[in-house]
Amino acid sequence: xxxxxxxxxxxxxxxxxxxxxxxxxxxxxxxxxxxxxxxxxxxxxxxxxxxxxxxxxxxxxxxxxxxxxxxxxxxxxxxxxxxxxxxxxxxxxxxxxxxxxxxxxxxxxxxxxxxxxxxxxxxxxxxxxxxxxxxxxxxxxxxxxxxxxxxxxxxxxxxxxxxxxxxxxxxxxxxxxxxxxxxxxxxxxxxxxxxxxxxxxxxxxxxxxxx
Numbered sequence: 001x002x003x004x005x006x007x008x009x010x011x012x013x014x015x016x017x018x019x020x021x022x023x024x025x026x027x028x029x030x031x032x033x034x035x036x037x038x039x040x041x042x043x044x045x046x047x048x049x050x051x052x053x054x055x056x057x058x059x060x061x062x063x064x065x066x067x068x069x070x071x072x073x074x075x076x077x078x079x080x081x082x083x084x085x086x087x088x089x090x091x092x093x094x095x096x097x098x099x100x101x102x103x104x105x106x107x108x109x110x111x112x113x114x115x116x117x118x119x120x121x122x123x124x125x126x127x128x129x130x131x132x133x134x135x136x137x138x139x140x141x142x143x144x145x146x147x148x149x150x151x152x153x154x155x156x157x158x159x160x161x162x163x164x165x166x167x168x169x170x171x172x173x174x175x176x177x178x179x180x181x182x183x184x185x186x187x188x189x190x191x192x193x194x195x196x197x198x199x200x201x202x203x204x205x206x207x208x209x210x211x
Contacts, residue, residue, distance in 0.1 A: 007152045009164065009185070011171040011195045014064045016040040016053035017185065019154070022167065025051075027211040028158035041154075041162065045189035050210045051156050062189055066173070070192035075178075080116025083124055084139040086146075087114065091177055092135035093161050093184035094199030102127050132163040133197065134179030147181045156211040161197035162187055171195060 007022040019041055025033040033051070040053040044062035047054045056062075073090040085105075098106040104118040105127075116124060121140065128136045129148055132155075137146035150165035157163055161184040169177060169185075177183035177196060184197040188206035191198045200206075 006168055007166070008168045008170055011043075011064065011169070013172060014062055015043075015057055017043055017162075017195070019167075022152060022154060024151070024153040025156070026153065027051075027156045033156075041187070043185070043187050043189065043195065045187060045206060050208050051162070051187065064194050066175075066194055067192035071198065076113070078112055078114040078116050080121070082140070083116050083121035085114045085116050085124065085128070086137045086139065086144075088135050088178045090135075090193060090198075091133050091183065091196050092199065093133040093163075093197040094202065095132065095157070095160065095184075097130065097132070098127060098136060132157075132182065133161075133184040134177055134182050137179070146179050150181050156187075157184075158211065159207055160187075160201050161185055169195075 005021045008020050010018040012018055017040070019039045021037060022035055025035050027033055041051050042053045044057035044060060046056035046060050071089045073088065075086050075088045078085045099108045102119065102124065105116070105124055106114055125138055125140065125145070128138050134146065137144060152166035154167065155163040163184050165182045169183065185195050186197045188201040188204060190200035190204045190206070192200065
């Protein structure tokens with residue numbers, strides 16, 4: 001039996017994401033977008049053929065480099081009686097999924113930012129498993145849970161990042177996401193932590209009418 005090839009994303013220098021062997025690509029409405037064995041996805045934010053690259057990055061001075069003033073790569077831990085919550089702000093795409101759905105646990109603009117004893121630990125674990133960027137993980141009974149074996153897919157978030165699951169990331173600078181099976185990639189071109197999304201699409205009011 002022929003072994004199934006795992007899809008991959010190569011981050012080209014100051015250029016698009018080169019995606020290989022991906023079969024599932026969806027827009028923000030959940031509609032499937034036709035895929036090819038090799039595709040170039042825009043990451044400068046300026047393509048007229050979103051989500052695909054049209055070469056705009058060549059003329060708009062797009063830089064794919066990380067910025068020195070980005071949020072530091074650090075995992076903060078909030079210890080509870082039955083579950084501990086881990087958060088790496090460096091890879092957070094700031095879509096607010098955790099704060100909106102469990103405001104008693106996750107507290108925007110407050111410290112401590114998370115209260116792991118505020119509700120049922122199963123509810124907390126369930127929500128953390130839906131975190132698209134991998135910024136959140138959890139520990140129960142001494143075991144860390146951060147990778148969940150999702151099937152290969154790229155979901156184009158409305159006016160936001162590419163939410164990636166089950167696809168290997170190859171970045172020439174050697175950096176890797178907090179979780180290997182799900183992460184959020186910048187596509188607005190403004191992230192300080194490229195290629196990962198840091199939420200700048202929101203503050204910069206990035207708009208993509210096609211997806």
